Amino acid sequence: MSVAEPATDIARIENVPLRVSVADILRQAIVNGTMRPGTPVVEMALAEQLNVSRAPVREAIQILEGDGLIENVPYKGKRVKPLTLKEVEELYSLREQFEVFAIRRIIEQGADPSELKVHSSAMFEAAEAGDVVTLMLADEAFHRTLIQLADHSLMLTMWETLYLRIRQVMALRNSANRDLTRVAANHPPIIEAIEQRNLSLAVSLIAEHTRSVSPITPEELGIEV
Secondary structure, three states: OOOOOOOOOOOOOOOOOHHHHHHHHHHHHHHOOOOOOOOEOOHHHHHHHHOOOHHHHHHHHHHHHHHOOEEEEOOOEEEEOOEEHHHHHHHHHHHHHHHHHHHHHHHHHOOOOHHHHHHHHHHHHHHHHOOHHHHHHHHHHHHHHHHHHOOOHHHHHHHHHHHHHHHHHHHHHHHHOOOHHHHHHOOHHHHHHHHOOOHHHHHHHHHHHHOOOOOOOHHHHOEEO
16 A cells, blocks of 8 residues: 655745744834834733743744844833934935835846836736735835846845834835825836836936935834934
């Protein structure tokens, strides 16, 4: 009697430590703007909210301190690390360099930008529905795909580290932007320029897009001046 081969399309059950799961939940809350800059991070309150003991919450907070998302304030406790104007300027200037470089490689290598259209369409659908969260996820996916299409492993690794804070700024910016359709409308011209292999236009558009945080006030972004 032969033994049946195990199914190959069944996903494995991942045994993720509780501290990692808690860290993922808190990280997402910070980078999507739910826990805004300056929000106190109270171990006991989070443990009760997440229905876990304080130990994994404490360990998760340590992980996020390592990510640079949480900081300890002497005599006051821990909080979501506030942004500063200097940090935002540095983040966006570096992001601009990454995305301009990515655009150049995409056009020079003739990469297919069709996946960008999927995320752009998702942004418009979310904007029409007034769904800020879905729009932010599609916006993130668009820019992550842009970096991936450049086919540059080292840049992608650096981008993953940088992007936690960029996502946070994008989320705060988009939540402050009342015109979601305008957010979505920034992206199709970039795709069209890539399709036309118009390098100068594509670079100009992506550079302008990455600087678009400027019309939003520091107060709306929760930035410390």
